[in-house]
Amino acid sequence: MTTPITPADEPMAKLPPAELIHLTPDVFTVHFWDAAREHRLVVPRCTSCGTYRFPPSAFCFVCRTQDVEYVEQSGRGTLYSYTVAWHPLLPDVSESVPYIPAVVELPDTGGVRLIANLVDVRPSEVRIGMDLELVWRDVHDDVTVPTFRPA
Numbered sequence: 001m002t003t004p005i006t007p008a009d010e011p012m013a014k015l016p017p018a019e020l021i022h023l024t025p026d027v028f029t030v031h032f033w034d035a036a037r038e039h040r041l042v043v044p045r046c047t048s049c050g051t052y053r054f055p056p057s058a059f060c061f062v063c064r065t066q067d068v069e070y071v072e073q074s075g076r077g078t079l080y081s082y083t084v085a086w087h088p089l090l091p092d093v094s095e096s097v098p099y100i101p102a103v104v105e106l107p108d109t110g111g112v113r114l115i116a117n118l119v120d121v122r123p124s125e126v127r128i129g130m131d132l133e134l135v136w137r138d139v140h141d142d143v144t145v146p147t148f149r150p151a
Ligand SMILES: [Zn+2]
Pocket: 046, 047, 048, 049, 050, 051, 060, 061, 062, 063, 064, 065
């Protein structure tokens, strides 16, 4: 792997402002967000056939069972896809660019992918397939979201 050439003045990835982050968990997602507040990454898994179901859903898409267990993940991930937001589409994020929304694949889950922002990285350093590690962001007293940085 080659070392990326990074301009000295290229900014590190930023994050959208906390004021814009509001959650409305429902019966299917509340366990994920409750665990996140405790800095635990959990993914629901069907107790009948073992299929990971993410995003959380009412029925298993393989066997139609409703029962799930929440399996704690290691926090490791692999970058599946991403984009760099250089231009603020809203005035509220004008101080938050560049930020990097990413699709992160979790190992040992049958291909579960999670959307989260990348941190501690410059846009030119990001590579598809790079190893990532979880970093929790405590946004508000009752809201914590996962972010990922290069491992
Ligand atoms: Zn199932």
